[in-house]
Amino acid sequence: MNKNIKKFVFAALVGSVAFTSCNKYLDVNENPNNPEKVEPNLLLPTVEASLSQIVGNQLQVYGGLWAQYWTQAPSSSQYQTIDQYNLKNTATDRIWSTIYRSALNNAEIIINSERGANNYTIGMAYLLKAYTLQVATDAFGDIPLDEALQGATNLSPKYQTQKEVYNSIFESIDKGVELLKGNLGTTPGEQDMLFGGDKTSWIAFANTLKLKAYLRISNVDAATAQAGIKALYATNPTFLNEDVSITFTTTGGNQNPFYTEMVGLKYVQNVVASGTAVKAFAANKDKRSFALYNRLLKADNVTLQDTVAYLEQGDFRGQNTKLVSAPSPVTGANAKNTASAIAPVKLFSIAESKFLQAEAALKGWGTGxxxxxxxxxxxxxxNYLGAEGLTEYLAAAGKFPTDASKQLEAIITQKYYAMNGFQNFEAWTEYRRTGYPTFLIQSKASILANGEMPQRLLYPNTELTTNLNYPGTKAITVPVWWDVK
Structure with a gap:
């Protein structure tokens, strides 16, 4: 597949996922033409692109509002229910469908393909499966696992515990690394949109993913996390030192998925700067905010001095005339600026990799x-944002504390700042795990009891109405397994 054909396939893929709730284009398991014989290398980009839809669109919105980088714009209403914590099960149908029918099922078809020349691609599919499972279980808690990945014959797969899902994540990572370290296989080359088939980068991805997964369960199962991380470091692992991104173009259908969504909503700016994040940046004299949010303009188009205007989280009622900053197009979240089209979707960032390693070292389980x-x-x-003031920041507000009791908070809080606009779901997930940063507030539009915050996504309506093993709806205030803070 040459580059132009690959871009065409990816464009069709993105458009299909963005504008349909049931992704027929990607649903290989509903294709009657013997799907098991589909070339694994041709399926690999469908898994990667499906992940970009999940992470870069729907979960980007939930994370953006619940990590309080963004809030609902006062002049529109698209995400009011999310900002109110007032969800219905139908809200997550599309996320669930993309996870299972597109990403996981297609990864499983690759995994079950003939070994030999496909080994490297199968190894990559195992790692993408592990990444997707972690996203799914961190969002929903207990999820269907083994019975859900056996094709379309079982319409009521049993749910398995988060602990079982995490065990499967570690198992999939190990199987993927074993295949990638073998000497048998042909790399998929350009059909791998993350690394161009580079095995070394994929192994670093696997190591970083495993470190993240063990740290995620470290509060609920410290013994397993400690043993797993120490065993990982005993292999002298390489970790990611590059962003892992899906990149896009200005061509319709091959644009950033959140921007594509905004195009479909007639370019309405539905998210704006939240005072929670903006005030934290300002208190630290952190100039990254000017790269992450638009500065307001006077009538003569002269920028106001160092001004990012915001709403308090959820304070969108009656604010229709208030001027407020939109996210910068660098995040893909600015409906009025076509530069949003080329904003990448990040599955990992260099910053996240470094902060994960810092936490492992702080716990005494890793080195460095x-x-x-x-x-x-x-x-x-x-550096990624091209922001000014790094030296001054590291010497003042961003200086690593000498007080050991403050060091974990510093690591996670800085991770929060670094993920703004790019890894919103991960930032919200880390907040649930650690309780940091400490300055998040309950949305002013919240329908929940005083002080309560979202802890999970609701299971989709499609499961409620079709899966005989549906475990029952859990309120969004019920913590997931690893969330014991």
Whole structure:
């Protein structure tokens, strides 16, 4: 498949996922033409692109509002129910469908394909499966696993516990690495949209994913997390030192998925700057905010001095005349600026990799200098945004604390800043795991009891109405397994 054909397939793929709730284009398991014989290399980009839809669109919105980078724009209403924590089961049908019918099922077809020349692609599919499972279980809690990945014959797959899902994640990572380290297989080349088939990068991806997964369960099962991380470091692992992104073009159908969604909504700006994040940046004299949000303009188009205008989280009622900053197009979330079309969807960032390593070292389970890794994480964030003031920041508000009791908070809080606009779902997930940053507030539009915050997504209506093993709806205030804070 040459590059132009691949772009055409990807464009069709993105358009199909963005504008249909049941992704027939990608649903290979409903294709009667013997799907098991589909070339694995041709399916690999469908898995990667499906992940870009999940992470870069729907979960980007939930994470953006619940991590309080963004809030509902006062002049529109598209995401009011999310900002109100007032969800219905139908809200997550599309996310669930993309996870299972597109990403996981297509990954499973690759995994079950003939071994030999396909080994490297199968190894990559195992790692993409592990990544997708973690996203799914972190969002929903217990989920269908083994019975859900056996084709379309079982319409009522049993749900399995998050602990079982995490065990499957570690198992899939190990199987993927084993195949990638083997000497048998042909790389998929350009059909791999993440690394161009580079095995070394995929192994670094696997190591970083495993580290993240063990840290995610470290509060609920410290013994397993400690043993797993120490075993990982005993292999002298390489971790990601590059962003892992799906990139896009200005061509319709091959654009950033959140921007594509906004195009479909007639270019309405539905999210604006939240005071929670903006005030935290301002208190630290952190100039990254000017790269992440638009500065307001006077009538003569002269920028106001160092101004990002915001709404308090959920304070959208009666604010129709208030001027407020939209997210910068660098995040893909600015409906009025076509530069949003080319914003990447990040599955991992350099900053996240460094902060994960810093936390492992802080716990005594990994190696390296905690302060150095922390500084490298902050530096990676500033460098990516081209923000000014890094040296001053690291010497003042962003300086790594000498007080050991403050160090984990510093690592996670800086991770929060670095993920703004790019890894919103991960930032919200880390907040649930750690309780950091401490400055998040309950949305002013919340329908929940005082002080309550969202802890999970609701299971989709499609499961409620069709799966005989549906475990019952859990309120969004019910923590997932690993969330014991």
């Amino acid at each position: 200098s905690v302060a150095t890794l922390y500084n490298e994480g902050v530096t990676a964030s500033f």
